[in-house]
Amino acid sequence: MGHNAIIGQSGGPTxxxxxxxxxxxxxxxxxxxxxxxxxxFGVQGxxxxxxxxxxxxxxxxxxxxLLQRTPASYLGSCRYKLPxxxxxxxxxxxxxxxxNRLDIGYFFYIGGNDSMDTIxxxxxxxxxxxxxxxxxxxxxxxxxxxxxxxHTPGYGSAAKYIGVTxxxxxxxxxxxxxxxxxxxxxxxxxxxxxxxxxxLAQDEDCEGASMIxxxxxxxDPERFxxxxxxxxxxxxxxxxxxxxxxxxxxxHYICELADDALSVDPFGHKYLSGTARYLCGLIGRRLxxxxxxxxxxxxxxxxxxxASRTDVEEAYQCGGAAATAALDGQTGMMVALRRLSDDPYxxxxxLHDIHEVANLxxxxxxxxxxxxxxxxxxxxxxxxxxxxxxxVTPMYVRGLPRHLRLER
Amino acid sequence: MGHNAIIGQSGGPTxxxxxxxxxxxxxxxxxxxxxxxxxxFGVQGxxxxxxxxxxxxxxxxxxxxLLQRTPASYLGSCRYKLPxxxxxxxxxxxxxxxxNRLDIGYFFYIGGNDSMDTIxxxxxxxxxxxxxxxxxxxxxxxxxxxxxxxHTPGYGSAAKYIGVTxxxxxxxxxxxxxxxxxxxxxxxxxxxxxxxxxxLAQDEDCEGASMIxxxxxxxDPERFxxxxxxxxxxxxxxxxxxxxxxxxxxxHYICELADDALSVDPFGHKYLSGTARYLCGLIGRRLxxxxxxxxxxxxxxxxxxxASRTDVEEAYQCGGAAATAALDGQTGMMVALRRLSDDPYxxxxxLHDIHEVANLxxxxxxxxxxxxxxxxxxxxxxxxxxxxxxxVTPMYVRGLPRHLRLER
Numbered sequence: 001m002g003h004n005a006i007i008g009q010s011g012g013p014t015x016x017x018x019x020x021x022x023x024x025x026x027x028x029x030x031x032x033x034x035x036x037x038x039x040x041f042g043v044q045g046x047x048x049x050x051x052x053x054x055x056x057x058x059x060x061x062x063x064x065x066l067l068q069r070t071p072a073s074y075l076g077s078c079r080y081k082l083p084x085x086x087x088x089x090x091x092x093x094x095x096x097x098x099x100n101r102l103d104i105g106y107f108f109y110i111g112g113n114d115s116m117d118t119i120x121x122x123x124x125x126x127x128x129x130x131x132x133x134x135x136x137x138x139x140x141x142x143x144x145x146x147x148x149x150x151h152t153p154g155y156g157s158a159a160k161y162i163g164v165t166x167x168x169x170x171x172x173x174x175x176x177x178x179x180x181x182x183x184x185x186x187x188x189x190x191x192x193x194x195x196x197x198x199x200l201a202q203d204e205d206c207e208g209a210s211m212i213x214x215x216x217x218x219x220d221p222e223r224f225x226x227x228x229x230x231x232x233x234x235x236x237x238x239x240x241x242x243x244x245x246x247x248x249x250x251x252h253y254i255c256e257l258a259d260d261a262l263s264v265d266p267f268g269h270k271y272l273s274g275t276a277r278y279l280c281g282l283i284g285r286r287l288x289x290x291x292x293x294x295x296x297x298x299x300x301x302x303x304x305x306x307a308s309r310t311d312v313e314e315a316y317q318c319g320g321a322a323a324t325a326a327l328d329g330q331t332g333m334m335v336a337l338r339r340l341s342d343d344p345y346x347x348x349x350x351l352h353d354i355h356e357v358a359n360l361x362x363x364x365x366x367x368x369x370x371x372x373x374x375x376x377x378x379x380x381x382x383x384x385x386x387x388x389x390x391x392v393t394p395m396y397v398r399g400l401p402r403h404l405r406l407e408r
Numbered sequence: 409m410g411h412n413a414i415i416g417q418s419g420g421p422t423x424x425x426x427x428x429x430x431x432x433x434x435x436x437x438x439x440x441x442x443x444x445x446x447x448x449f450g451v452q453g454x455x456x457x458x459x460x461x462x463x464x465x466x467x468x469x470x471x472x473x474l475l476q477r478t479p480a481s482y483l484g485s486c487r488y489k490l491p492x493x494x495x496x497x498x499x500x501x502x503x504x505x506x507x508n509r510l511d512i513g514y515f516f517y518i519g520g521n522d523s524m525d526t527i528x529x530x531x532x533x534x535x536x537x538x539x540x541x542x543x544x545x546x547x548x549x550x551x552x553x554x555x556x557x558x559h560t561p562g563y564g565s566a567a568k569y570i571g572v573t574x575x576x577x578x579x580x581x582x583x584x585x586x587x588x589x590x591x592x593x594x595x596x597x598x599x600x601x602x603x604x605x606x607x608l609a610q611d612e613d614c615e616g617a618s619m620i621x622x623x624x625x626x627x628d629p630e631r632f633x634x635x636x637x638x639x640x641x642x643x644x645x646x647x648x649x650x651x652x653x654x655x656x657x658x659x660h661y662i663c664e665l666a667d668d669a670l671s672v673d674p675f676g677h678k679y680l681s682g683t684a685r686y687l688c689g690l691i692g693r694r695l696x697x698x699x700x701x702x703x704x705x706x707x708x709x710x711x712x713x714x715a716s717r718t719d720v721e722e723a724y725q726c727g728g729a730a731a732t733a734a735l736d737g738q739t740g741m742m743v744a745l746r747r748l749s750d751d752p753y754x755x756x757x758x759l760h761d762i763h764e765v766a767n768l769x770x771x772x773x774x775x776x777x778x779x780x781x782x783x784x785x786x787x788x789x790x791x792x793x794x795x796x797x798x799x800v801t802p803m804y805v806r807g808l809p810r811h812l813r814l815e816r
Contacts, residue, residue, distance in 0.1 A: 013579075013580050013583055040585070041583075041584065041585040044585070045585060050585075070579065071576050071579050071580060072576075072579040072580040072582075072583050073583045076583050076584070076585060077583040077584060078584065078585070079584075160807055160808070163807065163808045164713050164808055164809060165707060165711075167808055167809065167811065168479050168480075168707065168710040168711055168712060168713065168809075169706060169707070169710060171421075171478065171479050171480040171710060171811060171813075172421050172479060172480040172706050172709065172710035173706075174480075175421055175449075175480050175481045175484050175485040176449065176484070176485060176486065176487075177448070177449040177452070177453065177458075177484060177486070182706075200806075200807070200808065201808065203805070203806065203808070205805075205810055205811045205812070205813050206811065206813065292706065294703075294705045294706060294707075295702075295703060295705070297702045297703070298577060298580050298581075298590075298700070298702060299573060299576065299577070299702075299707075301580065302576040302577060302579060302580035303573075303576055304576060305572050305576065305714060306713060306714070308807065385806060385807065388806075388807035388808070389806070389807045390804075390807065391804060396798075396799060397611070397613075398608075398611065398793060398796075398797070399568055399571065399608075399716065399793065399796035399797045399798065400568070400571045400572055400575055400608065400609065400611070400796070401572060401575065401576075402613055403575065403579060403613045403614065404613070405579075405613050405614065
């Protein structure tokens, strides 16, 4: 079988996807893999033979430390869905010819649902054609919506950013002695994990978000207005956290009611935007309160300067576990995290058949949400608190965090 | 004369306005001032006798440390402009009666242009009626648009946040192998100091912002499109920093071209919003590139977790210098910062007559801007770099920065 390894990153970025890359790379090197390649722009770049030699690029311990502090995908990314090989094998034939030419024995893909679908299809094709290349997936997504795994690397840092930001915005939004509503628009189309993280801000030094609206609960604008009005009787300046994906009972996104609703992301996918602005307009018109809409936007997934150390370390462990698994003979697997206890927090990696995880979506359990009072229950807090614990100090150069960059 | 001191905070918040409060308070205590009051919600709260006893609230060294790490105005804020006392003295009579009843000898106001106008008017009224209460202003604004002072406490931390964020968003925005334009919308209606800070991101590990558009330079959409197109020939994914206040040659704000242009802030002031969204639409229509609009929003002024230590310390020094000045007999003054050298960076406080500073606005020198290439020149970088240097480690509790909060 092949002697070399190749690693790719795929899908949307996170603050810790590079820590997983560092984990895969480090274990491959320690276990004596001759050459470790990186694919530029995921499978899409691989098809164009856009490769880099990670063994050379990451040869120093400093480069590994910097890599773990660099947000987004060091290798570049893609959003590419492989066809069914039974219908169209040509892409597979090209890919496997290239992998064999590079003497690849181990193939790692770090990503979310779509990336696990890639691992599934490649490992099935390998079995069908009798290839012994081993395919292992490393989970990654800020959305925390992958099945099987207790949580997903990337979520903890995004949750920490949202907690930090919510605390700071609460301080900012409550300085005037007047009625106001600040609405934070948080990512998450179908799963409310990120928006729920705003609940972490509440503590003895912070009022926290007065209301939290997840996509798992049908959004009723009239009930929302009544809740805002009631909450303002207690404290005039409110901060409200709303998922970009909140929908009315009939399934329509609330942001579709805004004038410039659906925007298009750099990949050409429509993305949701405008929910907070729409709700601000509604509150202004109906309650006469001052409002401000704040979209947390892409910073949720790239604010590495406030990454969770727990998350950075688990991302590294997941990468290392994937490398260990492949080198020990496993294929068609994804690494998952299994929590042993909340407090003290204990969590281990384990392997799951990729069929268990690909193309499924995990949402926030309804019993963790107090829909009536738009708040997260203690169950959620106990789940989320350990994931944002501890910090990774950035390496500051001239006052700004230093990153590791791959030249184009 | 009076034995006690009173401190107020006014105008928009910053990450370090509380460090100035700590500076005034600490020197007053050290110099033996009997009682230090805080006004809730600035002069507006003072008129309603909304006072707190800072001597009790800030009695421990830990509370001072936490205060310096807490964004926004600990005491609350207001936007309140005093009338001309020659036309309407009633507010002044009420205020001075209260100040005398509280045995106030020293009055400190931490704020921007409007707040310095308050110091000016109160000190003039005091002179007119023969009061010996001393009035001293402490500068504060993220906008950096105060005259006389080399820079304004609050700007360094906002600039650091913008530098950190721009670096992270550049990493995030350049992961796909395709054309895209990400537009960062940055605060600053007339002065481009904050938007210019995006230039700090460029370094050997970061491409930085490809273009920077300040309100000081008339914005020509056609020239902008041509520049974007040209830049994309070199690197397909661009990040562009645009001031919310950019205007066409005829003086119209670019954001007025957006559908939902002028929004209203929690104080009821119209604020500019939508510039980035408008430009994204324009680029999409005319160049067919993918786009994303990111409004940095209120986080620019409250992201204390990434405050500049230089800024936090200078804010404290300005507060301390104000207390020293008042206790030494000065009135009708504002503390300013005077830079002695860029590298090594040396900066001292000095006093200026409040008439020199109130109601004037300082913009970015045109010779620091390369309008043709939409870039900041080295002069600006030499000016701004020292202001973002070094960090203040937040005190993390349960994974989030701890703040000091005044109960409502």
